[in-house]
Amino acid sequence: MKVGYYPGCSLESTAEGYNEATINVLETLGVDLVEIDDWNCCGSTPAHQTDHLLALGLSARNLVQAEEQGLDKMTAPCAACYNHIKQVEVEFEEHPEEINNVLEKPYKGGVSVYNLIEILVDLVGIDTIESKVKKPLRGLKVAPFYGCLLTRPAKVTNFDHPTDPQSMDRLLEALGAEVVDWGSKTDCCGASYVLTATDIVLKHSGNILKDAKAAGADVISVACPLCQLNLDSRQTEIEKQIGRNLNMPILYITELLALSLGFSKGELDLEKRLVSPKSILKKKSVI
Template identity: 50%
Template sequence: MKVAYYPGCSLHSTAREYDISFQLVCRKLGIELQEIPHWVCCGSSPAHVTSHLLSIALPCKNLILAEEMGLDTVVAPCAACFNRLKIAKQEVAEDSKLKKEVQEVLGKPSAGKIEVKHPLQVIIEDVGLKKVEEMTRRKLQGLRVASYYGCLLVRPPSVINFDDPEDPQSMDNLVSALGGEALPWAFKTECCGASFSLSETDIVFELSGEILNEALEAGAECILVACPLCQSNLDLRQKGIEKRRGKKFNLPILYFTELLGLALGMSMRQLGLSRHIVNPSKLLERKLAVT
């Protein structure tokens, strides 16, 4: 299977371990990633609060570049990038005036044929959990995992059309297939406050703090994520949240690709796990006997 790869800004900077682990996992599962040449920022949160046209033109630029590669699918690991690509594709398909404006800005027709997928979709729908389970070399040994999807991966459902928007199960099913315990909990799709990371940090501390608290109360030993913005807030800010709340969490925040990579036999070093602020090594050494 060959797909166009849109890493987005985060996976080339603050979330390099997500990029590293995703590429390693794809190689193992027989997925060939071809990075889009000369891709640009999707605009994420800043663009759509500044200019609607800009917020659509930026992701459309990437869709056009991906389509020019001759591939039928583009994969975007960042939930914000994935969300913006999906929204842009749908809006230009439904609004002829907007499509014309985007075309005037970009100088090319807007892309409309290429399918946008998140890595979770590729692994669940295209590779299949049965194959993943067959390839597992290291079971998760009942590791108690709170799967956190965030607010952008499965919403709005009319655009995303992937998993249940209120109680998604894709990551949970992956955890179960790998031998872990996917915990039921109420904050799977609550917002971590990523859009306010720089402008309203008090809001971020409150929202992310509630997520950490609920995961701990549910019995989680770690939180699994599929978005670099969520990972950053829950990992990077965790010490600050502990200080504000007077409560110790010590919850490693892992990308689902990292946990999958470990299950497929890779080492923590290979997967870039040393880049995490909340060190997951003791937990993983104890539960999975990995180094």
């Protein structure tokens, strides 16, 4: 299966480990990821707040690039990038000429955009993944965190339930993990307020971390570099605010997949986490 791959800015900087794990895992699962030629930033939050049409144009250009490579499927592992590019797919059906007017080359509408969980669950398939598990994550209690951009707005993403999704839950169960039932799985971590309004990030991320801890989770599984960054890098500040330790490792879903498929810890980028997962993973005999 050939799928266009849009790494986006984060996966080639702060989320290099996510990038490597995703490429290696999907290759193992029979997915040929083809990086989009000359891709550009999706526009991120600043562009979308400044000019909606030009922001759509930024994301649409990536679809044009994929189309020119003969690709009809595309995935963006960053939930924010996925959401922005998926919005182009939806809005292009309603007003294609308006979007093409801001593009150097016209988009024909031939690319379907998927988030990473969709690729794994719907295109690869739970049964296929389960059949390739070599080291089940037995005993590891995982809180699946979807964040706010994989499932909402529902009219754009059209993916799973907007407030109680189950796709990542089912995937983790197939890996042998014990999935934690908790109430914050689609909350916002504070997203890109990390530089402009840290208090918002500390409040939202703190609530998520406390909820996962109260539910008995050993680790939180994410599919977004913004969520991983906020939940990992802000824990020390959050712990000072609430007066207790949380020690909650934040792992990408493809890292957990890699471990269950038999990848060694040396093949993963676990050393760069501020909250190290190594102790709990050793305790649970995952590494």
